[in-house]
Amino acid sequence: MRTSYDVARLLVSLPRIVVKQRQAGRPKLVVRKPAARRHPDSWVDLEQCGASRPYVKTFEFESPYIGGYHSKIANATTRSDVKFGVDLGLDGFLAHAEALKVYELAYFGDGDFLELGTYRGLSTSIIARALHDRQRGALYTCDISPRFSLVARIALRFLPGRDRVRFHVGDAAGFLDRMIGERRRFGFVFVDHWHGYDATHAVGMRLSSLLLPGGFAMFHDYNDTSARDPAHPDKVFQAVRDTVGRSSSFQFCCVTASSAVFQFQPAAALPTERTTSYHELSVR
Ligand SMILES: C[S@@+](CC[C@H](N)C(=O)[O-])C[C@H]1O[C@@H](n2cnc3c(N)ncnc32)[C@H](O)[C@@H]1O
DSSP, X not given: OOOHHHHHHHHHHHHHHHHHHHHTTOOOOOOOOOOBOOOGGGOOOGGGTTOOOOOOOSBOOSSSSSSHHHHHHHXXXXXXXXXXXBOSSSOOOOBHHHHHHHHHHHHHXXXXXXXXXXXXXXXXXXXXXXXXXXXXXXXXXXXXXXXXXXXXXXXXXXXXXXXXXXXXXXXXXXXHHHHHHTTOOEXXXXXXXXXBHXXXXXXHHHGGGTEEEEEEEEETTSSOGGGGOTTOSBOHHHHHHTTGGGOTTEEEEEEETTEEEEEEOOSSOOOOOOOOOSOOOTTO
16 A cells, blocks of 8 residues: 555656656757866854855856856845745755855766755755756765655755755765765765764765865855854864864865855875766665
């Protein structure tokens, strides 16, 4: 007998087939990648965490926005229930500046991407949209909650790029170990799951085994007043400082709203690694 969970899973898988058929025969888009630049002036020290940091471009594209969807993010209204939250029709906690940065890094990033913390699909939908707009790559998104993962699948079911998203349910560290075991590398990792020290530290320790040379890691809630409050469990700033911040293979790129971006630039070129191919995880 089919449960309502089975029916929901069936429903969310149907649009993918339609989208795949629609994409057949499309001319291939070539995304020209502009030069990248860093913003050392956007750095925050621990004592400054929570300071305002606007959106700054990592890639020097000429127009104010990359395209229609990037512009739509900039002009979106603010949610009535989340003080700073961009309203793109999905529940989540991204400020406009962060949503713009997620789209930018996903649009110009190389290969496939990883996301830790699917929640209800807001950031997932933005990355999916960038993958759709650039017409290549896949997003592997992980959440420990089966309920949120299902909510996100349903929320994304008719959105562009849905067919490029692979949902995984489980703890982030175990998921990353599996990706490392499969020798996968990614061009962009968005870290937005549990913001405690240990969980974020576990990710920071694994990033050099996960990122492609030149790949980006973006940490949500890095520039947050919680970092300065000893009683608060969220300690993204400290965990990043103690991992990628101590590695000469990572370069600071910028702080945008609550998020910090670092680029993986190992000194010596890595031996040829297999990058992720466009195939599905068995856990879908
Ligand atoms: C802040 S929300 C993510 C928001 C989402 N990225 C967005 O912008 O729309 C954090 C999510 O991380 C998930 N989470 C918490 N601990 C986790 C863990 N150890 N591994 C994977 N996911 C976890 C939670 O279930 C929750 O859905």
